[in-house]
Amino acid sequence: MGKHMKFRSLPKSTEGRSAVGATDAYAAFISYSHAADGKLAPALQTGLHGFARPWFRLRALRVFRDQASLSANPGLWTSIQQALGSSEFFVLLASPEAARSPWVGREVAFWLEHKSLATFLIVLTDGKVVWNYVDGDFDWTRTTALPPSLHDVFSEDPRYIDVRWARAEEDVSLHNPRFRNAVADVAAPLHHRPKDELIGEDVRQHRRTIRWVRSAVATLTILLILALTATVVAVDRQQAAQEQQRIAEEQQRVAEEQARTAIARQLQAQAELRLDQDPRTALRLNEVAVHIHPGQETRSALINNVLTTPYRGILTGHTDLPSAVAFAPDGHTLASASLDGTVRLWNTSYPTTSTELTGHYYGALSVAFTSDGHTLASAGYDDTVRLWNSSDPTNPTPLGAWLTGHGGAVWSVAFAPDGHTLASTGEDGTVRLWNTSDPTNPTPLGAPLTGHDDTATAVAFAPDGHTLASAGEDGTVRLWNTSDPTNPTPLGSPLTGHTDSVRSVAFAPDGHTLASAGYDGTVRLWNTSDPTNPIPLGSPLTGHTDSVRSVAFAPDGHTLASAGYDGTVRLWNTSDPTNPTPLGAPLTGRDGLVVAVAFAPNGQTLASASGLPGAAGTVRLWNTSGPAAPTRLTGHDGPVIAVTFAPDGHTLASAGEDDTVRLWNTSDPTNPTLLGAPLTGDGGAVWSVAFAPDGHTLAAGHEDGTVRLWNTSNPTNPTPLGAPLTSDGGTVWSMAFAPAGHTLAAGGNDGTVRLWNISDPTNPTPLTGDGTAAAVAFTPDGHTLASAGLENGTVRLWNTSDPSNPTPLGAPLSGHDGFVMAVAFAPDGHTLASAGGPVGGDDTVRLWNTSDPTNPTPLGSPLTGHTNSVRSVAFAPDGHILASAGEDGTVRLWNTSDPTNPTPLGSPLTGHTDWVRSVAFAPDGHTLASAGDDGTVQLWNLTDLIEFRAHDMERACAITGGGLSRDEWGSYVSGLDYVDVCDT
Known part of the structure; x- marks a missing residue:
């Protein structure tokens, strides 16, 4: 389970029960943010109640959680203090929302003042917890999940259980083996037993329950047979009536669903009309549409309008x-x-x-x-x-x-x-x-x-x-x-x-x-x-x-x-x-x-x-800054043509017409700094750059058709690796490393793809020169390569399982008019994006289903919005956001959560004063880099966008201050009872 997955054993002085002893009202007190962990906290409480529970008991442990354990009481804090005082352990569900919650802060402060730190357990549900071994405290510049009251509290790195994965799980119960294991991690100190012993006890109790159930079932079966015999005839008569009722109910359900869909779409249309003049009402209409008919369409409209309006x-x-x-x-x-x-x-x-x-x-x-x-x-x-x-x-x-x-x-x-x-x-x-x-x-x-x-x-x-x-x-x-x-x-x-x-x-x-x-x-x-x-x-x-x-x-x-x-x-x-x-x-x-x-x-x-x-x-x-506030990086003497991040996310490479590659430290993307001297190679303008998966090798493709490799293990002093890779293909427009890092693909303006074996980067060897390409991209498994054509406007897929003998897969993907300038695979490898380029290009982005690479098919309609050629496309690490860069000087973001129906995300990102040539996401997805002919690289902070997508209704309601009033509901929504959608 990794370094931070098991709790440290309690000190000997606290291995037995605390002074509260066996009379404790609660074995544990769960402190959490309702907004962040309203689903996970009840699941954890239920899991602790049921883990290792004898069949004749209501629960194995008594665990306090405010909404489940408090009756109506005007003295809320007094009641919580009483529960804290009578609890043996404190379980903090740590998240950025909990870190900002004043209630969580008060609960933590109370425990630190009145209880032992040895009984303080941390369960990480979101955000980060980073320990600074030099200072002997959390690294508060990077830790986002803990309240400030834990500053200088722990003398050494505390163990915690990481359940951030649970947010994406549909089943958070003891039926989920991964969640059951996590519950065992929490339950072990509460039961004062080692985890393996406790798991054994849980198994024994489960078997006892099964034996008891089997015995009861045997007795009940006899009684049931007698009862069933008497009801067979009645059941036969009821079945026909029930089938008719089921059909009628299904027809009614479909009709109601269609009506709700129609109302939601009407609300979306009204929101679009009102967005400029009355943004608050417009967003409230979007909120109601999501409430009435939750789904990709209504959520995309809400997110897009929030990002569009200031x-x-x-x-x-x-x-x-x-x-x-x-x-x-x-x-x-x-x-x-x-x-x-x-x-x-x-x-x-x-x-x-x-x-x-x-x-x-x-x-x-x-x-x-x-x-x-x-x-x-x-x-x-x-x-x-x-x-x-x-x-x-x-x-x-x-x-x-x-x-x-x-x-x-x-x-x-x-x-x-x-x-x-x-x-x-x-x-x-x-x-x-x-x-x-x-x-x-x-x-x-x-x-x-x-x-x-x-x-x-x-x-x-x-x-x-x-x-x-x-x-x-x-x-x-x-x-x-x-x-x-x-x-x-x-x-x-x-x-x-x-x-x-x-x-x-x-x-x-x-x-x-x-x-x-x-x-x-x-x-x-x-x-x-x-x-x-x-x-x-x-x-x-x-x-x-x-x-x-x-x-x-x-x-x-x-x-x-x-x-x-x-x-x-x-x-x-x-x-x-x-x-x-x-x-x-x-x-x-x-x-x-x-x-x-x-x-x-x-x-x-x-x-x-x-x-x-x-x-x-x-x-x-x-x-007043748009959906992201760019940080400008300057230094190139002329247009910047390409950008790419190293896998660690801390280093950015930019390539320019000035025959240089520059490396930047982006550990703090709001204050990037130049690393070392520019990399030069005397090969003319650098049109493409790519990092190997290990982050230690950088490839730069030049105008003279050469590819130069650099050792970037020390990014402040990169050094050349071997002689340049040469070909007769003219300008190297695009490059991509296979995920294993041993194969490099390069696409040139002569319409060929060249593959190189760089297992030994000081002595790379050519593999093949077949293919057609202005751009290249590998699938995450490295078995498929996409190449973009020039005049023919097509994209081709290649089987590269044996990179020394690539073979075509299926028919070319056609649909673009004119050049295709860029291709990119989504992280799951099932979706491919392609960009339409100059010379009769259609200025669109197209998505393709490549689940079966021998028979790829188009997905949805072309993405339109750019008013000139699209030069670059890139998927965010989660695959739900696509960025495109155009000669119209803008970067556009698209919601690709449903690739069959991609939608715009907010207004175009404007900041460049000339063509935008290239876009690249940082590995954490929170930073987007763009390169332009205006000689700058711009870093866009997408943190707010990502957090909003995760909590769209909650954030929208915070912006609007609540849902439609009852009177407004009557004006906009017909046929449905009033609901304050922000208070549900």
Whole structure:
């Protein structure tokens, strides 16, 4: 069962029963995440009850599990504490969801405080547990399944049982031998008996039960025969009636199924129509469709719509219009201020929770965090600024006395980057500075800044902390020199141009650009490189049809968000601030006025506050980066043509027209680094690269028809292996290693496939030169090779069981118009993808059933969407996602869980500015690499996509905040009783 599959024997001092002794109410307490292990936890409890159970007993052990063991009780935590106190062992079902669960955290903390660590058992159901032998603790940068409370608890690597495989099992009961063995691993310490002895006892008890049953059956059989004799005639008469009833019930079932299918498809169509304007309702319609008719079609539609829309959730709780939002530096904590007088701190990680701060006796208008996130400032209509200790956002506390001095409402607050200076603006038209070095005793700095002729509405510090911008209802923006905050001075003349009140200002991260938002419906950009002489940049940004209330720059400085009273958020590309352009369609949410926007530190999440005064408002979250946020790798001098990952997933090879191969360390895909010097071979452009299965040999195919082999055992210093492999085939367009690693296939532009025996990579030998190929791919068993043709537009399959004598299999696969540029097998070897290329190509991807390679057949309709030739295809390791790369500059993802009906996954991945030549998945499936003619390699993080596919309804419900209301159900669903599909 592997290294981490059996529990360590208990220390001698704990081999007998604990102090609780034989009177323990429970042998074990199961702690788990309902969301992650709602199926596995009951199965484990049932298994422990039944394992080695005598026939005359109800259960072998008494095991506590909250939903099964608790009666209705208002004191939930008290009841759980009692159960923990009366349990001898603690069984943690470890998973990422359990690691984030506050309930699991409390249960673990209670056990560690009151019980012995020797009675703490870990069962891994999902995620990772990695031990750092140097530090003598878990590697918390890689461990995802354990709660933080286990930090520095174990003195040595704890044993745990790995049951992650059980999530894919239909049968998780004692009838499944693998699950029965896992239950035995858990049950052994609970019974205080070795596992083999306990298994023997289970077998004996099973045999005793069988003997008892046989005896009982013998007696009952005699009685049964007598009873059957009397009922034979009655049964004959009933059978005809039952058959008629069965037929009628089957007909009714088919009719109901057809009706549910029709309703689900109607809901899907309505969801597509509403997705742009009302994404929350659209996703709720998708949720109902999955509930009514669960299956590949409805789930694919739900997943695709979630990935297509930027909408990522709604935060509710404020009873009046939210007026401001601000992210803490950790990116997970969001503060919102509301006219209801409260400030709320939200944990925007999944699932979302919030904490309410009360203190303002009238509407709260603004919030701001210090750069370390430990202090929060809030401003309100009650003429005060309040400071809060937000080090623990679940338990914020007030700091010091209220800051007063403005002669009326305080409209805005902002901290300087060093966190020691706070600026506030007021209804009295002044800007005030405060020393917050000691937030428990803030003090005024200098005299109030005057200059605005009306209410000062907004304030923002430049990134260097030396320049402050303020906006006013007088329609101006003013700049101030705050290098000496005790004596700030005006900078230049007021910025004029808005024809009405200016309500928001924001500096770009480089400090050279300032954005201002006005009630005149425009956003203006200003060059503040010289703050003593700021100048307008380009024309005003127009698009909002009503007042613009807020602006915010993304951390990269290339994206600006604006919020308007027209109910929309608009995104602008400010890479060239002299000519900003709109980005995509406006973000809408049907909530009335949008009054505030703020970017998270990662730049991928945007929060917007919206509603109407006097009514409950909402905060909405938006994904502004698409389904994945690419990390760009640069270094090639010209187009990058091919990419491939090493089997360990930590090394990426990229090949370019600059006659080099570059190796990258992708252990942290968010921060890849170059490994060693580029590999050069003087063979012209490198068109293809492939790692051998052992990861120690890399093949590079060159424009001159040669293949060069490299020893990459030390990727920081790879070395050549033997002489180049030569042929007369021209450019080597594609290569593939057979799974055993001894055979290398290379396809060239002369239409041939060449096979090489590289058992000794320093002295490879040619095997054959037959075949036709622009691209090649082996099945996982290595017995079949696919090759893609050029002008004839076909794909051929070859039997390579004897690589020295490959033979064709079946007829060529035809269907593409023009060239076929790429082929790839799914991991199960039963599905083949092919890509249509240039010169009359059809720009499609086609799937083929190759279960019988002598008679391959097409699967479903061609995949369309690329607007130019498709250059590359690759399957994810689970076979459920296919990536395709095109000359249209995009990468597209496809759901191939049902290869007879593949569907798009979200919007195309855009990031390359030229052709995309190649795509490759990392072995864990969480990272996708793409290579482009723009000279870059881009790494796409697909973790969220993969996790969403595993928990589609749960994640969708977290985004929408619940299913359709009863009234909405009545509007969209006919003939079915109401169900809150997110509460089932």
